[in-house]
Each structure stands twice: as C-alpha cells, then as structure tokens.
Amino acid sequence: xxxxxxxxxxxxxxxxxxxxxxxxxxxxxxxxxxxxxxxxxxxxxxxxxxxxxxxxxxxxxxxxxxxxxxxxxxxxxxxxxxxxxxxxxxxxxxxxxxxxxxxxxxxxxxxxxxxxxxxxxxxxxxxxxxxxxxxxxxxxxxxxxxxxxxxxxxxxxxxxxxxxxxxxxxxxxxxxxxxxxxxxxxxxxxxxxxxxxxxxxxx
Amino acid sequence: xxxxxxxxxxxxxxxxxxxxxxxxxxxxxxxxxxxxxxxxxxxxxxxxxxxxxxxxxxxxxxxxxxxxxxxxxxxxxxxxxxxxxxxxxxxxxxxxxxxxxxxxxxxxxxxxxxxxxxxxxxxxxxxxxxxxxxxxxxxxxxxxxxxxxxxxxxxxxxxxxxxxxxxxxxxxxxxxxxxxxxxxxxxxxxxxxx
Numbered sequence: 001x002x003x004x005x006x007x008x009x010x011x012x013x014x015x016x017x018x019x020x021x022x023x024x025x026x027x028x029x030x031x032x033x034x035x036x037x038x039x040x041x042x043x044x045x046x047x048x049x050x051x052x053x054x055x056x057x058x059x060x061x062x063x064x065x066x067x068x069x070x071x072x073x074x075x076x077x078x079x080x081x082x083x084x085x086x087x088x089x090x091x092x093x094x095x096x097x098x099x100x101x102x103x104x105x106x107x108x109x110x111x112x113x114x115x116x117x118x119x120x121x122x123x124x125x126x127x128x129x130x131x132x133x134x135x136x137x138x139x140x141x142x143x144x145x146x147x148x149x150x151x152x153x154x155x156x157x158x159x160x161x162x163x164x165x166x167x168x169x170x171x172x173x174x175x176x177x178x179x180x181x182x183x184x185x186x187x188x189x190x191x192x193x194x195x196x197x198x199x200x201x202x203x
Numbered sequence: 204x205x206x207x208x209x210x211x212x213x214x215x216x217x218x219x220x221x222x223x224x225x226x227x228x229x230x231x232x233x234x235x236x237x238x239x240x241x242x243x244x245x246x247x248x249x250x251x252x253x254x255x256x257x258x259x260x261x262x263x264x265x266x267x268x269x270x271x272x273x274x275x276x277x278x279x280x281x282x283x284x285x286x287x288x289x290x291x292x293x294x295x296x297x298x299x300x301x302x303x304x305x306x307x308x309x310x311x312x313x314x315x316x317x318x319x320x321x322x323x324x325x326x327x328x329x330x331x332x333x334x335x336x337x338x339x340x341x342x343x344x345x346x347x348x349x350x351x352x353x354x355x356x357x358x359x360x361x362x363x364x365x366x367x368x369x370x371x372x373x374x375x376x377x378x379x380x381x382x383x384x385x386x387x388x389x390x391x392x393x394x395x396x397x
Contacts, residue, residue, distance in 0.1 A: 009378040017356050031332070031392045035384075038333040039354045043237065048246040050232035054253075058228065061254045067261045068221075 115173045116181040123151045123183040130168065130183075137161045149192035151183045204230075206273035213264045224261065227277070235281050237355060238365050241348035242285055248292075256284045278364040331391035339387040346380040353377060 011024035015032035048054070062068050120126045127143065130153065134141050137160040144152045155161055157172075157179040165172055165179065172179035204226050212223030232253060239249035259280050267276050340347035345366070352362045363373035 006378070009381050012381050013353055013377055016350065016354050018354075027392055030328075031388060034328050034332045034391065035336065035350070035388065036354050037329055038336055039351050042333070042336075043240070043351065043355075046246060047233075047237050047240045048250055050228065050236055050253075054232070054250060055225070055228050057250070058224075058254055058257055061258060062224065062261060065258050065262070067258065 116171055117150065118170065118181065118183050119186055120183055121186050123149070123185050126183055127151055127153070133164050133168065134161065137164050145195060147192055149185050152180065153182065154178050154180050206277060210264060210267055210273045213261055220261070224257065227257070227260070231277060234355075234357065234361070234365070237351070238281065238348070239285055241351045243344055244285065244288065248288065252284050252288045255288070256281045259284060272364070274360075275364045279367070282365075282367060328391050332388045335387035335391060336384070339384050343383060346383055349377060349380050350384065
C-alpha cells in the first residue's frame with residue numbers, strides 16, 4: 001500500500017513537472033496536468049522575466065555599490081603581482097640611494113672612515129679649481145669617477161701638496177705616499193652611473 | 204558552468220567577475236524571481252530582492268567556504284534577502300506553523316465540501332483547480348511554492364536548496380504537499396467522472 005502511494009506520488013509529481021508516466025492512473029495524471037496548466041498560466045502573469053533590461057539594471061546597481069569590474073581590479077592576483085614588483089623596485093632604489101649616495105652616512109656605511117669626502121654643490125667645478133691649484137705644486141692628480149657620484153682624487157703626498165690642501169681646508173687620507181680625498185655632490189642624481197661609465201671609457 | 208566555477212570567477216575580480224555575474228544571472232536570476240514571487244513577493248519587489256541578492260553574493264564572495272555547496276550558499280543568501288525584504292514590509296509570517304495538524308484534519312474534513320459547493324458542473328476542471336490552489340496558497344504558501352517549483356521542472360536538489368532542506372527531506376516534503384493539496388482540488392477531477 002505504502003509502495004503504491006509512493007509510486008502514485010511520484011507519478012503525480014512527475015506529471016506536475018510535465019513528465020507523464022505511461023502506467024499512471026488517468027485520474028492521477030488528469031489532476032496533476034490540470035494543476036500544471038493552472039500554475040503555468042498563473043506564473044506567466046506573476047513572475048517577471050530575467051531579461052537584458054533587468055541585467056543592465058543589476059549591473060548599474062553593482063556599479064553604484066562599487067562592486068563592478070573597474071573597481072574590483074584589486075582582486076586580480078596579476079595586478080597584485082605588478083603592484084608588488086613596483087613597490088619592490090621603489091624600495092630598492094630608495095635603499096640604494098640611502099646606502100650609496102648619502103655622503104653623510106658614507107663613512108659609517110663603507111666601514112672605512114678614513115677617506116675624506118667633501119660635499120659640494122658642483123663636484124666637477126670644484127675639481128677644476130683644485131686641479132688648477134694642485135697643478136701649481138708640480139704634481140699631477142689622478143682623478144677617478146665613481147658610480148655613486150663621487151670623484152676621487154689621488155695625488156703624491158708632498159709638503160707643497162699638503163700646504164695647498166691645508167689652504168683649501170682639506171685633510172686627505174695618506175696611503176702609500178699618496179694623498180687621497182673625494183668630492184661628492186650635495187644632491188646625487190641618476191646620471192652619475194652613466195657619467196662614470198663614460199669617463200671610464202674615456203680613460 | 205557550475206556554481207563553484209561562477210564563485211571562482213567572481214572572486215577573481217576584474218573582467219572575470221563580470222563573466223561570473225553574467226553566468227550567475229543566466230542560471231539563477233529566473234529561478235530566484237520565481238522563488239520570490241512564489242513566496243508572496245510582488246513582481247516589482249522580486250526584482251529589487253534579486254538585485255539585493257546579487258549585491259550580497261558579490262560583496263560576500265570571499266566568505267564562501269569551498270567546503271560547502273556553492274549552490275546552497277547562493278540560495279541561502281537569496282532566502283536571507285527575502286526574509287530581510289519581508290521584515291521591512293512587515294509581512295514575515297511563519298507559514299509552517301500557520302496551520303497545525305489538528306487544524307489540518309479539520310480542513311481536510313470541511314474544505315472539500317465547501318469547495319465542491321463553489322465548483323459547479325458548468326465550470327471547467329482547470330477553473331476549479333485554480334480556485335482550490337488559491338485557497339491552498341493562502342493557508343500553505345510554502346507548500347504551494349514547492350509545488351510551483353516542481354511544476355517548473357526544478358530538481359529535488361534545487362528545490363532543497365531553495366527551501367533549505369536536504370534532498371531526502373525535500374522528497375518527503377513534496378509527497379506531503381501532494382497529500383495536503385488534495386482536500387482543495389480532488390473534487391475537481393471527481394466532477395469529470397460524474
């Protein structure tokens with residue numbers, strides 16, 4: 001009996017869904033089909049259609065809520081990757097600048113502390129003045145350009161050289177009979193590396 | 204495309220999110236509109252509740268746990284949005300407790316005769332069934348809705364997700380729905396025999 005009822009329920013529900021079983025009792029099918037027709041007609045009038053216009057309204061609403069694709073780019077892992085790379089590059093540039101281009105911290109960071117570094121507004125102009133002065137001592141300075149914007153001057157350590165450098169208030173580091181000092185700009189710029197390379201090739 | 208794929212697309216963001224929303228609209232918007240209307244919401248309000256549901260799905264997509272069913276999660280949000288709407292409208296009632304078992308017995312005894320009295324032989328079977336269904340819908344809107352979902356061809360799983368029941372419980376519920384509607388419409392087909 002229960003099995004029959006279950007089967008009848010199943011047949012009735014199938015007929016309601018538009019799937020009619022051939023072995024079902026006519027009365028069961030008739031009722032379910034009638035109910036199906038009634039519900040279909042009823043719903044055609046009541047249920048709105050999920051059409052393109054409604055979809056456009058939904059898109060507009062999502063945009064208004066800040067949930068559209070243009071504002072959701074932050075969810076994209078690729079964009080996160082690009083942003084992280086840019087931040088990393090900026091960080092590296094800042095760190096390089098801090099470690100290599102800051103004249104004030106140089107002695108500590110380089111661990112030496114013995115080389116004299118003069119911070120000047122225009123190292124090239126100052127170098128020209130010093131070269132002219134040192135030329136009068138009878139010695140020829142050796143000049144080298146570094147990628148951190150420093151200009152290193154090496155000259156034979158004689159009394160006349162020391163006297164001249166004293167007049168310029170420069171106390172050079174003396175090593176292997178040479179007086180060594182460097183000139184660094186007050187504000188390093190990105191072209192130092194290329195300048196140094198050009199000078200090196202020029203040498 | 205499954206609901207899991209759709210959720211994944213929406214989570215990705217950007218153009219993929221657009222594609223996910225479109226796919227979700229194509230697969231779920233019409234069933235949701237039907238569901239809201241079957242639950243007594245007007246057509247215009249059903250559109251509003253649909254928008255609210257989509258906004259919440261997109262906004263909360265990260266809170267979906269991959270361990271659960273995406274379809275069940277989506278329908279849970281739809282049900283919650285419907286409840287919020289009904290609360291705002293002040294129309295939230297507990298349909299399942301509206302009629303208790305004793306009241307049902309009483310209904311089963313009295314309703315057929317009353318319905319038979321209103322259904323004359325001159326009226327068609329469909330008109331009689333229609334009247335009976337409207338009466339049934341007033342006392343048992345949840346069951347009426349489930350019968351409408353069944354009529355639409357929704358699967359047991361889909362119906363279960365929409366009413367928040369397991370598949371086994373949904374099957375049993377559907378059988379009960381058939382029994383419960385009989386007092387309202389069985390006399391209509393009896394008219395044909397007589």
